[in-house]
Amino acid sequence: xxxxxxxxxxxxxxxxxxxxxxxxxxxxxxxxxxxxxxxxxxxxxxxxxxxxxxxxxxxxxxxxxxxxxxxxxxxxxxxxxxxxxxxxxxxxxxxxxxxxxxxxxxxxxxxxxxxxxxxxxxxxxxxxxxxxxxxxxxxxxxxxxxxxx
Amino acid sequence: xxxxxxxxxxxxxxxxxxxxxxxxxxxxxxxxxxxxxxxxxxxxxxxxxxxxxxxxxxxxxxxxxxxxxxxxxxxxxxxxxxxxxxxxxxxxxxxxxxxxxxxxxxxxxxxxxxxxxxxxxxxxxxxxxxxxxxxxxxxxxxxxxxxxx
Numbered sequence: 001x002x003x004x005x006x007x008x009x010x011x012x013x014x015x016x017x018x019x020x021x022x023x024x025x026x027x028x029x030x031x032x033x034x035x036x037x038x039x040x041x042x043x044x045x046x047x048x049x050x051x052x053x054x055x056x057x058x059x060x061x062x063x064x065x066x067x068x069x070x071x072x073x074x075x076x077x078x079x080x081x082x083x084x085x086x087x088x089x090x091x092x093x094x095x096x097x098x099x100x101x102x103x104x105x106x107x108x109x110x111x112x113x114x115x116x117x118x119x120x121x122x123x124x125x126x127x128x129x130x131x132x133x134x135x136x137x138x139x140x141x142x143x144x145x146x147x148x149x
Numbered sequence: 150x151x152x153x154x155x156x157x158x159x160x161x162x163x164x165x166x167x168x169x170x171x172x173x174x175x176x177x178x179x180x181x182x183x184x185x186x187x188x189x190x191x192x193x194x195x196x197x198x199x200x201x202x203x204x205x206x207x208x209x210x211x212x213x214x215x216x217x218x219x220x221x222x223x224x225x226x227x228x229x230x231x232x233x234x235x236x237x238x239x240x241x242x243x244x245x246x247x248x249x250x251x252x253x254x255x256x257x258x259x260x261x262x263x264x265x266x267x268x269x270x271x272x273x274x275x276x277x278x279x280x281x282x283x284x285x286x287x288x289x290x291x292x293x294x295x296x297x298x
Contacts, residue, residue: 033211035218036227049229049291057230058207058214062182065207069184078185080198081206084236142198 002076004146005118008105016071016101019063021055023095029059055093060135063093064126067101073122079141082119087137091128098129106138110145118145151225153295154267157254165220165250168212170204172244178208204242209284212242213275216250222271228290231268236286240277247278255287259294267294 023042030039034056037044045053055063093099107121119142126135172191179188183205186193194202204212242248256270268291275284 029211033215033218035215038227048226056214057233058211062178062207062211065205066182066184069182077197078187081238084206085234087233087236089230 002074003143004076005108005110005120005143006146008073008108008120010105010108012105014071014073014103016067016103019067019099021063021093021095021097021099023053026053026055026059026093026095029062030056034058050092052094057089057135060089060093060126061087061137063099064101064124064135064137067099067126068103068124071101071103073103075143077144079120079143082140082142084137084139087135089135091132091134093128093134097134099126099134101126111142114142116145117142119143151223152292153225154257154259154269154292155295157222157257157269159254159257161254163220163222163252165216165252168216168248170212170242170244170246170248172202175202175204175208175242175244178211179205183207199241201243206238206284209238209242209275210236210286212248213250213273213284213286216248216275217252217273220250220252222252224292226293228269228292231289231291233286233288236284238284240281240283242277242283246283248275248283250275260291263291265294266291268292 027040038048038050039056042053102125104123105120106123109119111117111119121140123138125133128134176189187197187199188205191202251274253272254269255272258268260266260268270289272287274282277283
């Protein structure tokens with residue numbers, strides 16, 4: 001179901017598919033974008049503060065976006081991200097973890113500057129297979145309204 | 150040069166290499182992590198608010214991390230990201246753009262909870278070939294101190 005701005009309300013919550021993180025994916029992302037050794041090599045990870053190979057925080061954030069853009073909350077014309085705040089990684093992501101995302105609508109208002117657009121603030125929380133939060137943030141996004149206000 | 154916590158001071162600034170963003174890279178990242186049409190297809194991008202194919206904001210953030218982890222500011226044992234705030238994308242990233250990152254030290258203090266660690270707050274600003282800011286954020290990171298305090 002593709003939604004317009006008018007189809008969501010503060011407090012609505014939306015789920016996602018599951019995503020299994022592989023060691024290969026962790027290393028592939030890190031070798032392209034975050035070449036710190038604890039993201040590239042299990043031995044280096046074991047001797048780091050992490051105690052093992054862990055995914056880059058930016059990989060974790062990218063996985064959250066995958067779960068968001070394939071999840072239950074989809075808008076006609078997409079959702080254009082304007083700002084992200086309070087991005088946190090309370091627990092590390094390890095090979096074999098299964099992740100899921102929950103999205104909650106925190107605010108919704110019509111755009112003051114752009115006709116036909118609404119602004120939503122969402123909170124995204126991603127958890128692993130034991131329910132530990134591995135990532136959370138709030139985001140402002142612009143979406144389409146059904147009718148011109 | 151690999152640094153310890155003691156080797157940086159508030160106000161220090163560090164540069165990066167350059168990174169050229171290709172259309173293929175934009176589409177590859179989007180197909181894995183941000184499957185919105187304006188990141189996947191030039192035609193869909195042209196009819197969107199962006200007016201052309203643009204990189205996912207999370208791709209842009211990942212490129213910034215690549216420039217950070219290959220840039221002038223490198224720490225012994227790496228820099229472990231704790232938090233990111235005020236993540237913004239003032240201008241879109243298009244195929245062919247050349248990006249560079251500047252990192253400034255905003256705060257530096259010893260960890261209160263972990264011996265041998267310091268906490269730095271940095272501001273990362275990434276610009277394109279005409280000097281437009283395409284991404285900015287502030288981040289807290291944990292790094293190693295030279296000696297136990």
